[in-house]
């Protein structure tokens with residue numbers, strides 16, 4: 216067995232894995248509608264909304280595509296400070312949507328004042344932003360950005376990729392006035408990959424009604440029509456939805472506040488450890504509570520470290536994209552505990568002790 220400290224996929228509780236083995240049911244059966252009906256209020260609690268949460272059988276990237284296709288008619292502003300903001304921009308372009316980009320240096324957040332400046336007298340249908348940039352380990356000040364945008368352009372919708380933070384960090388969708396918040400099953404929700412969830416505001420649905428070509432698979436209006444019947448437009452990953460029900464019960468039993476506090480404590484522990492041995496990539500004040508990106512200082516050979524850990528039954532992540540080998544990443548999300556992380560850091564210290572030329 217390998218213990219995962221990846222920023223997704225993460226370890227799944229055996230009970231939740233087992234829930235996938237439920238006998239198959241038809242997705243148009245009353246039993247499935249009942250399952251959807253039980254899951255919906257729990258999903259709303261976790262995503263901080265009283266509106267609606269769609270369940271998509273896709274990974275989170277599919278809902279990046281859904282978000283822009285359903286609400287952008289003329290112009291979109293994409294805030295970028297790492298690889299997943301970059302991906303969202305590419306998704307918009309691949310769909311032929313006119314998009315401007317706001318770039319912040321990797322390691323830095325996108326700041327509200329930069330977003331306002333990027334408007335430059337222009338009108339945007341929507342602003343897209345990544346809440347937790349998994350490549351750099353930066354958490355963006357999404358609440359402040361939403362407030363800033365609402366102050367100068369109240370009809371601009373706010374689209375948030377919270378793939379690596381929703382379920383591990385508080386993101387109050389309704390009170391921040393967000394319009395689309397998307398996430399994947401395999402990160403803080405600690406489920407197997409294969410599902411994605413989107414909280415969607417009334418405003419976003421109204422906007423979708425004005426858009427002629429929203430596509431079919433990710434059409435919010437179709438999702439809405441079917442959700443009203445506790446259904447999905449096409450055949451969903453039924454087994455994963457059984458697992459989702461079990462996991463949502465576990466998350467709410469832990470308590471959302473307790474869950475967020477556990478993630479804060481884990482992040483503090485990993486950051487303190489990383490600063491004692493290496494250096495952090497993300498700017499102070501904007502460091503993620505779910506993933507830490509660590510600079511490979513002191514001549515650390517990241518592939519060698521990863522190989523050593525693999526031999527000990529532990530998996531951490533190399534740097535993402537252009538940060539590969541210059542950084543490595545420790546995911547601390549989902550069901551991971553402080554004790555798991557203590558075991559990880561001890562094992563990394565054992566590795567360092569075998570590398571005399573890499574002593575601090």
Ligand SMILES: *Cc1c(COP(=O)(O)O)cnc(C)c1O
Nearest residue numbers: 274275276299347349378379399
């Ligand atoms: C993992 C990740 C994605 C991609 O999610 P998939 O489920 O692999 O499509 C997008 N954005 C962020 C911030 C991520 O961490």
